[in-house]
């Protein structure tokens with residue numbers, strides 16, 4: 001596996017190598033990311049991963065400074081899992097001048113849920129993703145894999161790629177879960193031992209909400225409120241626990257199995273976790 005830091009070196013390394021299959025990450029890789037890399041390997045001629053902790057998608061009070069940076073260990077994992085090329089730009093490589101041109105995603109999709117609780121988050125995500133895609137896919141079209149755990153992010157990025165006619169297909173990567181059901185995330189590393197034992201309660205709350213939403217005569221607002229109250233009683237501070245239509249993330253017009261997703265974000269101690277279940 002080759003590691004490059006600059007855009008020029010990335011493009012030189014990709015030249016003549018066929019269609020890239022790309023996995024963008026912020027590093028501190030776990031089995032969830034490695035699953036995306038495994039998936040990407042069958043989708044292109046050359047498997048490319050990026051590691052870049054993107055300042056633009058963190059609010060001032062969030063964990064940009066403390067976000068785990070484990071480049072050497074990550075590179076070793078990527079090599080062992082068959083990645084061909086790692087793009088690990090320094091901030092000055094990707095943002096050599098202040099990034100004053102930014103992507104404003106559709107507020108209908110991006111200003112609710114995560115975007116409501118983290119204003120500006122999807123502008124930061126779309127800006128860096130557009131830039132990364134334009135670095136990787138300048139020579140040849142291909143595929144990029146985004147984890148479905150970040151459900152709204154996947155939808156926002158997919159809509160951006162479609163609207164800008166980017167030469168890249170956005171593919172969903174399945175959420176990887178620990179034995180108890182907790183979705184793998186780099187932020188799980190912030191949890192204390194006691195919090196880690198409790199962390200599956202978010203998934204359990206979403207599971208319970210999804211099951212109850214399909215029962216005949218379900219009153220969705222009441223079920224969502226009950227799920228929030230249950231999580232609060234367990235010591236969490238939830239931002240949202242809600243059922244939406246998969247097609248556009250709007251509140252459902254009908255509670256029909258196979259068209260819905262339960263999404264949640266909640267803070268346990270100082271750690272904010274998100275998860276979702278399609279049903």
Ligand code: PAF
Nearest residue numbers: 024025026054125128150
């Ligand atoms: O999901 C992530 O890790 C990040 O939001 C992404 C897509 C790599 C952009 O920084």
